[in-house]
Amino acid sequence: MKNVVLLGSTGSIGTSTVKVAEDLPGQIRLIGLAAGGNADLLLAQTRKHKPAVISISDPAKAKQLQDTLGASTQVYCGSEGLLKLATLPAADIVLIAIVGTAGLQPALAAIRAGKDIAVASKEILVMAGEIVMNEARKHGVRVLAVDSEHSAIFQCLDGKPGASIRKLWLTASGGPFRDKTLWPKEKFPEITVERALKHPSWVMGRKVTIDSATLFNKGLEMIEARWLFDIEMARVGVLVHPQSIVHSMVEFVDGSIIAQLSTPDMCLPIQYALTYPDRAASDRVQTNFPKLGTLTFEEPDTERFPSILLARRAGEMCGTMPAVFNAANEVAVEAFVNRKINFPQITETVRRTMDAHAVVEHPTLEQILAADAWARREAAK
Ligand code: MG
Numbered sequence: 152m153k154n155v156v157l158l159g160s161t162g163s164i165g166t167s168t169v170k171v172a173e174d175l176p177g178q179i180r181l182i183g184l185a186a187g188g189n190a191d192l193l194l195a196q197t198r199k200h201k202p203a204v205i206s207i208s209d210p211a212k213a214k215q216l217q218d219t220l221g222a223s224t225q226v227y228c229g230s231e232g233l234l235k236l237a238t239l240p241a242a243d244i245v246l247i248a249i250v251g252t253a254g255l256q257p258a259l260a261a262i263r264a265g266k267d268i269a270v271a272s273k274e275i276l277v278m279a280g281e282i283v284m285n286e287a288r289k290h291g292v293r294v295l296a297v298d299s300e301h302s303a304i305f306q307c308l309d310g311k312p313g314a315s316i317r318k319l320w321l322t323a324s325g326g327p328f329r330d331k332t333l334w335p336k337e338k339f340p341e342i343t344v345e346r347a348l349k350h351p352s353w354v355m356g357r358k359v360t361i362d363s364a365t366l367f368n369k370g371l372e373m374i375e376a377r378w379l380f381d382i383e384m385a386r387v388g389v390l391v392h393p394q395s396i397v398h399s400m401v402e403f404v405d406g407s408i409i410a411q412l413s414t415p416d417m418c419l420p421i422q423y424a425l426t427y428p429d430r431a432a433s434d435r436v437q438t439n440f441p442k443l444g445t446l447t448f449e450e451p452d453t454e455r456f457p458s459i460l461l462a463r464r465a466g467e468m469c470g471t472m473p474a475v476f477n478a479a480n481e482v483a484v485e486a487f488v489n490r491k492i493n494f495p496q497i498t499e500t501v502r503r504t505m506d507a508h509a510v511v512e513h514p515t516l517e518q519i520l521a522a523d524a525w526a527r528r529e530a531a532k
Pocket of ligand 1: 298299372
């Protein structure tokens with residue numbers, strides 16, 4: 152039985168994680184749940200799974216939940232609540248699926264308390280990959296990936312050392328504007344928010360769906376892979392694979408390539424992270440090859456999607472640059488969703504912010520957060 156703390160239980164990854172726990176009642180126990188604002192869903196999850204401790208951002212909502220649930224459940228609030236949950240003595244693993252930078256401190260707190268962490272929030276490794284991985288090594292804990300691509304690479308590597316890798320291949324669906332004939336570069340300024348929110352193969356949150364349309368999502372994943380698997384950016388490749396069946400691949404030094412495949416379903420990588428190193432039986436995911444027929448691969452079009460090149464640059468420079476890349480993108484996506492800038496201006500905003508940034512090498516967490524705040528102000532200009 153694994154005792155799991157889930158930070159971000161009401162979001163897209165959070166609700167999938169709850170499903171996985173329901174699939175495997177004898178193997179996964181949710182002992183702590185934290186939510187942002189959705190008190191109703193958190194209450195329903197708490198009634199069903201009976202975690203001893205929960206947390207919600209807003210103190211007033213926490214008070215209401217405490218009154219409703221009574222003494223059997225301890226309700227915390229705010230960032231303090233996240234830290235309490237991340238360090239619960241009974242927790243074996245802490246899954247962090249909070250959007251934004253709020254997951255950073257809880258991730259480090261969990262590691263320092265000797266917990267394995269499963270990371271769904273990209274910001275944690277993109278912004279502070281060096282610090283997080285160093286701390287994990289120091290405390291002898293695992294950093295497990297929940298993202299389908301990184302889970303795939305982790306499964307393909309199967310414990311092989313970095314020296315056996317020639318290249319990591321992250322696959323990308325290519326997003327809704329992959330087709331060059333339908334969506335030539337000249338048409339990109341006309342892309343609407345509604346159109347960008349229609350993703351061909353995954354159902355996800357709003358920010359990550361826009362990031363999939365710009366390929367910034369893949370850029371963030373390239374940087375994550377660089378830290379998770381301790382490999383230089385030059386050996387992290389991207390392949391567009393519209394069917395989203397091959398979730399990523401490892402090319403080994405002998406030329407052999409191992410891929411992980413399945414019908415796209417986030418429950419699979421979540422389950423693998425929570426049950427690792429075991430594989431738990433589940434009928435949830437089925438893959439029918441004759442029905443799929445063809446799997447195709449193509450080079451990413453960096454002319455239309457320069458985010459890939461910006462990500463490579465940020466991941467090569469390291470220091471505070473990945474944090475700047477991430478923060479500027481968040482601001483730009485928000486501006487796009489609020490119809491203040493057009494689609495190509497998302498990338499343009501990030502490029503300009505990166506150009507204006509003076510990188511701090513091997514930064515402290517404070518320097519990373521300062522770079523994040525600076526990039527938000529700079530991008531907003
Ligand atoms: Mg992904």
